[in-house]
Amino acid sequence: MTMKITTLYVYPIKALRGIKLQSASVGPQGIAHDRAFMLFQVSEPDEELKKMQVDSHPQCALFEQQMLHETISVRHHGPEHQDHDDQALVIPLNPDIASLSRINVNLHGSAPSSAYSMGAPYDDWFSARFGFPVKLVYIGDGKRAVLGNTLPPKQQQQQPRAQPKSGWLSSLTSYVTGKEEQGEKPWITFTDVAPLLVTSEASLHDVSARLPPDEPMPMYKFRPNIVVDGQGQGAWAEDLWAELTVEKKHKLLLTGNCVRCVSVNVDYETGKPAAGELGSVLKKLMKDRRVDAGSKWSPVFGRYGFPAAGQADQSENFELRVGDEVEVTKRNTDRTVWDWPGL
Template sequence: MKITTLYVYPIKGLRGIEVQQAQIGPQGVRYDRHFMLYEVRQPSGELKKVQLDSHPKCALFEQRITADGASVTVCYHSPPGGNPDSATLAVPLEPDVASLEKITIDLHGSTAGAYSMGANFDEWFSARFGVPVRFVYIGDGKRAVLGNTLPPKQTQSESPAAQLQGGSGGWLSSLTSYVTGSSAQSAAASNKPWITFTDVAPLLVASESSLKDVNARLPEEDRPMPMYKFRPNVVVDGEGEDAWAEDFWAELTIRAEAEKEKKEHKLLLTGNCVRCTSLNVDYKTGKPAVGEMGNVLKKLMKDRRVDTGSKWSPVFGRYAFLSGGQDEHYTLSVGDEVKVTKRNTERTVWDWPGL
């Protein structure tokens, strides 16, 4: 197999950025989901996460990393019939947090300290979402990885559903406190897995073989269902593997061609990605799609509710953690060779408290 596409999402929930190369560390792709939007509920002031399923207007915001790599430019695409909007917003990828307000945020029950980016950013997004929002930066915050099955295990015996075929070898025993893009973080700060604003794991892997199966469920006039709607980080072609074979993938070995020594690196696939109504969003209108494209989730529910830990949600893709030493960082490229080097004999079972 080969990597066919790589994505990064500096601001969670907005359109992803397709890249040819991606720098990878224990917290995933560099700059991935380091920023997030929260709706400020009135009159309580409670913060509610802004994501595609609850705020489909997210699909109207495009992100572009500037040529110098120092910031991301956000462009808003007005829906059909809307007033043209040429205004853009520049967001520094490594903000100076010295003067920013520190707040506590909650995402899927995992809390962390974060920084409010300030009124100028809040007002720009609020005007386009039509509700008051707060724009936050994870900075040096760390969200705990919850549950018993998603974190990489130290031994195979810790996870009965993950009895591996072929090879022994231990699971990753610790992840560093590396924050991609930040040189100030100490690698000794924590020996437990932690994440930024990614949902439950640093990386999401998807297969084009399975996407073909999804497209076969749609009328010809609605094809192709684009991969970007599934919001992965790493997409492989699935060559030599059947559709949905990734349900049982436990470890992928990737040959990084961009590195001088062309080293091999491993990803540990620890959990299924269970899906929501974000799949049904029309990226042109910022609303739920009409017709069959608005029923993609329902179509998958017919036979893809294969995870007993989340029996009402269909599965597409696998969550992954980086395997390796404490300072493991490398560059993935489109075209890199990928091999399945370990498989599970049973599907993993979703286990994240409250989700």
């Protein structure tokens, strides 16, 4: 049965609140501008950079971002530093990297990856609101490697894991981007492990059913890119989805489960773990959603994926819109198994 896209999200600055879109341009690195920026805590005195995500830094949930006229406008809605709350930070959506200092960062082991430090006043603005030194980093022309078996299933079947990485990465380039042996390896921005994250409303309803009727679980806490209604599929049907086709032409290859952490328990109004039942969502999911043998202690909600660009009926970039029809065109017989080194 055909489903529909109900919501699209983009997160220009990783870990901050997502932005709802009515339409989105999608390419090999997912939705345009998604996770192109990231915040790092600067540890003193060695100035080591520590990644900032909602699980480790729940205060990130207090920052709202919007894309306006080739810029990102960020506002802080936290209880602390109220004297700063009326001051929005405006960041260029496409900074001139020639004027920025290059920096190496490490995210989830696919590193060190080259990126760019945005510098003051951006660092100062975030540092004042977090209350500790923070650095804003832009991916620019940096490229994070895709690790583990998050690559598309077709490529995994064609190339045994024992072969050198150059072999299977080269094969993936042909499959995902449609480019034959041009030497460019697949890469991602500051997205966790894949360009896209797909979730379903049907599964969200199952989560909300575990909570009091007046406290439904909001989808934004799961931080997806593409939400489908799941009509006719049922809760958790996406566990076995291998390929979605949007509007009968745009293919999304779903390659791995999204295993969840304490970020789903965060209250976006306080920037702290939520009180009451909403603060125990992760525990509730652990009862029956630890369904991935590769990450047996973490519950699953959603599927990671890649856009299958370069097909005969589509260009490398394509448009997705809320309301687009979505069909499950391939299913796996068995569940995929999580395998990202270091995670």
